[in-house]
Amino acid sequence: TGGSTAARFAAESGLSVCLIDSKDRKEIGNKICGDAVGSEIFDFLKIKHPRDDELSCKIKGAKLYSPNLKKCIDLTDPKQAGYIVNRIEFGQRLLNEALDTGVELFIDNTMALDLLYSQNTVSGVKVKLGNGEKVDLRSKILIDASGFYSPLRKNVKSTLIEKEILKEDSILCYREIIKFSPQDLNITNPDYISIILDQDKAPGGYIWYFPKNQSSLNIGIGTFMNLKGKVKDLYRQNVFNEFIKTSKYEIISSGG
Ligand SMILES: Cc1cc2nc3c(=O)[nH]c(=O)nc-3n(C[C@H](O)[C@H](O)[C@H](O)COP(=O)(O)OP(=O)(O)OC[C@H]3O[C@@H](n4cnc5c(N)ncnc54)[C@H](O)[C@@H]3O)c2cc1C
Known part of the structure; x- marks a missing residue:
């Protein structure tokens, strides 16, 4: 996402650009993500807003819930409005736009290993x-x-850039995209992304419930890093079982 966009603007500015990615070209953009993006950034960067197969649905804002779901802060602001994207189609569009803009050399399946220094x-x-x-x-x-x-x-020789990201600045995540029939499950607040702050159910993080359309959801959990090995169980118990109240569903994508 960031790399394709940087490559695009560098090429547009007349620089001679080489873009590399460790993934195969067709897989670039495929990422475990909540898939929510604010609309403001597209205007800021002056790039096309998501549409057609990149766009899963439009959202009006975000709702921030207390643990018992009784208190809710409504973050509805035109600037908070945005999109749920289909991540791979979105990533492929950004990549193709970079390549169309004149990136001179694009090499996929190529892993960056280390920085080269001179003087x-x-x-x-x-x-x-x-x-x-x-x-x-x-x-x-x-x-x-x-x-x-x-x-x-990790190998950068600069005091301005953190070599390691501290555990306390990171969270561990797990999420699934679930498909179902609208007759079997109703989406709560389909025009909003919802975030539930519950330190018992999601220690050190939060639970998210993002509608993708009438018949699919992106739901997940973020926790402290030291809960490695337990995050999937926390997801199953506190997210999936809480929200997927039907036996007729399909898991489209899962991972963390
Ligand atoms: C579970 C989860 C949910 C999230 N939900 C949201 C959300 O709803 N909204 C939101 O805005 N953000 C969300 N984020 C954060 C968002 O995904 C990231 O901020 C964003 O993807 C960062 O983009 P990036 O381009 O910096 O890196 P990435 O998207 O990670 O892209 C890095 C690219 O570099 C390539 N690469 C990696 N290592 C190498 C290497 N050594 N050599 C060559 N290529 C390499 C990869 O193949 C990839 O294409 C979420 C993140 C997670 C984990």
């Missing part, structure tokens, strides 16, 4: 190509948009 300045990146060969790519500017697990950040 104490980043001068490129060492990568492993799809065929296993390791090569050095030299550049004047390097943008690392490889996300949370970035191997590059």
Whole structure:
């Protein structure tokens, strides 16, 4: 997402751009996510709003619930309005727009391994190509948009960039996209994303309930990192069993 967008704007500004990704081209954009995005960012970046197969549904705002679901803060603000996207179609669109804008070289199935330095300045990146060969790519500017697990950040020689993200600044997540018939299950507040703050059910995080359309939901949980191994059970007990009150459903996607 960030990488494709940065590549697009760099190419639009006349730079000679090489974009790499460890995934296969067809898989770029496929990510475990809540899939909610505010509309404001599209105007800010002056890029097309999601539509057609990228768009799952439009949302008016967010509702923030107390543990017993009795108190709710309604965050309805035109600026909080937005979209639930179909993540892979959305990611593919951003990628294709970057490539159409004139990215000079795009290499998929290629893993960034480490930063290259010359005279104490980043001068490129060492990568492993799809065929296993390791090569050095030299550049004047390097943008690392490889996300949370970035191997590059760990070796950066700068006091301004955190090498490790602290456990207390991270959360562990698990989510599923569930499909069902509207006759079997009614979606609560279909125009809103809902977030439930309950420290017993989701210690250190929250539960989310995001409608995708009349017949599917993206539901998940975030918790403290030290609950590794337990997050799926917490999800099953406190999210799935709470919200999916039908035996007729299909799990379209799951992971964390
Ligand atoms: C469970 C969950 C729910 C979320 N829900 C929401 C939400 O509802 N709304 C929202 O706005 N945000 C949400 N987020 C956060 C959002 O997904 C991230 O902020 C966003 O995807 C970050 O984008 P990115 O481009 O920085 O990184 P990513 O989307 O992680 O993309 C990184 C890219 O780099 C590639 N890559 C990784 N390592 C390498 C490497 N070594 N070499 C080459 N390529 C590499 C990957 O293949 C990928 O294509 C959620 C996150 C999670 C985990």
